[in-house]
Amino acid sequence: MTKIFFEKLSNNYLELLDDKEDFNVEINIGKAPDNKIFQAHSAILKYRSLYFRNKLKNANKNKNNIKTLDLKNISIQQFEIIIKYIYGGVFSLEKHDISFNFELMLIAYEFHFDELAKYLETQLIETESHWLLLNFTKIYQKSFQNNKLQKLQKWCNDFLVKHPDKAFDSEDFFLLQENALISLIKRNDLQMEEVKIWNHVIEWGIAQNPGLSSDPENWSNENLLALKATLRNCLPHIRYFQMSNEDIIVNVQRYQKILEKNLWDDITSKFILPNRQVSSKILPPRKILTPKLPTRIIEPFSTVINELLLLVSSLGNTPSLDKKQIATKKKLACSCDGAGRNVEQKTQRTKEIDTDHQVTQIPFRHT
Numbered sequence: 001m002t003k004i005f006f007e008k009l010s011n012n013y014l015e016l017l018d019d020k021e022d023f024n025v026e027i028n029i030g031k032a033p034d035n036k037i038f039q040a041h042s043a044i045l046k047y048r049s050l051y052f053r054n055k056l057k058n059a060n061k062n063k064n065n066i067k068t069l070d071l072k073n074i075s076i077q078q079f080e081i082i083i084k085y086i087y088g089g090v091f092s093l094e095k096h097d098i099s100f101n102f103e104l105m106l107i108a109y110e111f112h113f114d115e116l117a118k119y120l121e122t123q124l125i126e127t128e129s130h131w132l133l134l135n136f137t138k139i140y141q142k143s144f145q146n147n148k149l150q151k152l153q154k155w156c157n158d159f160l161v162k163h164p165d166k167a168f169d170s171e172d173f174f175l176l177q178e179n180a181l182i183s184l185i186k187r188n189d190l191q192m193e194e195v196k197i198w199n200h201v202i203e204w205g206i207a208q209n210p211g212l213s214s215d216p217e218n219w220s221n222e223n224l225l226a227l228k229a230t231l232r233n234c235l236p237h238i239r240y241f242q243m244s245n246e247d248i249i250v251n252v253q254r255y256q257k258i259l260e261k262n263l264w265d266d267i268t269s270k271f272i273l274p275n276r277q278v279s280s281k282i283l284p285p286r287k288i289l290t291p292k293l294p295t296r297i298i299e300p301f302s303t304v305i306n307e308l309l310l311l312v313s314s315l316g317n318t319p320s321l322d323k324k325q326i327a328t329k330k331k332l333a334c335s336c337d338g339a340g341r342n343v344e345q346k347t348q349r350t351k352e353i354d355t356d357h358q359v360t361q362i363p364f365r366h367t
Helices: 006-019 042-048 050-058 076-088 098-110 114-127 130-133 136-143 150-162 178-185 194-207 220-231 244-259 261-272 301-314 323-356
Strands: 025-029 034-041 067-071
Touching: 006 076, 025 136, 042 050, 042 150, 050 067, 067 194, 076 150, 098 114, 098 136, 098 323, 114 130, 114 150, 130 136, 136 261, 178 194, 178 244, 194 220, 194 244, 220 244, 220 323, 244 261
Parallel strands: 025 067
Antiparallel strands: 025 034
């Protein structure tokens, strides 16, 4: 049986960091006068981080034969955490605010500390979703700037497919990165009509070409080729064969030249002869989610009346009701069952629908 004593090993390496014995690297963090020099050991840096291994290959040596590195885009507080993680493999989540941990996650990915970065990413999603929503613009932009942030990308898209207007109807929609747009429009569960998705994609493509007017009738062949090139990675994810004839004629036909000729021929052919086989790939319709109201067990209105009748008849100082009166009241109560149930169900349903639609408005802006 093998016993591994990691805690003692971790403490020894942290002591080495504090003692700075036999160090051969100096890392300058920040910009003067708010800078700090950290002393470290090249062997530990190289074997703990691919980032530092590459940096040390071309590092210059000072007059004391010490390799020097300059890192300007990280704060002293952030690097203190990183260097302790490098030496001792320790990190305390509770000591820092959420924004600090988010930035630290980005730095950890940059330094190729994927273990630490993934831990922070998971913690943010599982415990700080409210903060992520409040800072959605920043989170969304940053997550698609680093392809390693797969969990955050999915978290953002899981929200947007249910509330696509928060992206497509935003005044900053045109600033959306291409990979973010593609990851959204390729989703099978995007809750938006296909023709609206098409229109938004066209608008986004036009916005990426400042010289283009909004009216394609005024475009030259060069303009069309420019738009086609801009949207070359987006167009394959549009579900043309799920649009109506009217949608194709009104919204797609005037942009037909940005589509491959074979695809346009198949689109027109399919709507003239719906059963005809085509060579173009036909994507399935998107899965439109139907909200399901929870089943509620509603006590019959007559039961309440019966309980009241029993309570009244059981009171010693109250004249008892004869059987005929009780039967009459029971009959009246039973006739109210449907109405009482319907009123309560409709009231509850209205409350649930109102609650479901209370979604925070989220702008899209560059950070």
